[in-house]
Amino acid sequence: MPLFRLSKKLDFPPAWLARSDGLLCIGGDLSTKRLLLAYENGIFPWxxxxxxxxxxxxxxxxxxxxxxxxxxxxxxxxxxxNLFNIRVDSAFEQTITACAKPRKHEPEGTWLIDEMIDAYIKLHTLGYAHSVETFREDKLVGGLYGVCLGGSFFGESMFSFESDASKIALVALATHLKKFCFDLIDCQVTTSHLLRMGATEISRNSFLGIINKSVKREDIKNIWSPGACLTVL
Structure with missing residues (x-):
């Protein structure tokens, strides 16, 4: 498949035209409207x-x-x-900044550059991006963030400063979304860690079929109350 180049026009080629490695297009911008359009169509920036x-x-x-x-x-x-306290949207900027810190296997840093961080902070301010944070004695030790549209949560990144802190955040998120009958948590690309946590691979066509209906669901009010504590089990 060819690699598409985006213009200033707010649109994307169909996701099924992506190359075998998943790359669909290049260019454009990280405006709120373009990011939301991307997620609605099963596309993400990386x-x-x-x-x-x-x-x-x-x-x-x-x-x-x-x-x-x-x-x-x-x-x-x-x-x-009960070593940890799990909260929602109480430290979004801290969480995304922590996700951007270099990992042991990524000594040069991560894909979360300043331009990306600023774009997701704006999405958070507008009520689309959310974080789940793991605290130990009021110290942020782990968490994750992503974008919520309708009945889908599009996970973006997670981090741990303490063993299992991000896993517990993911468990809390899944437990929380299950209560509200969410359709799925998008994990994007396959990792053994997420497979062990219960994630599964589905075809792109199946994924697009699910989110086509899911993102059109009416948003549930008060599901992301800033500072609210989540139960894990």
């Missing part, structure tokens, strides 16, 4: 410093159906110790 904006729609797609979250015995034991 690029590094000094690269143009790259837009992806991989096949297969990794998703987590909230009811399928898998909690290992060891993680259950840790959760039951």
């Amino acid at each position: 690029f590094s410093q000094d690269e143009p904006i790259l837009w992806w729609s991989p096949d297969p797609r990794l998703v987590l159906f909230p009811q399928d979250i898998n909690i290992s015995k060891s993680l259950k034991k840790k959760i039951k110790k």
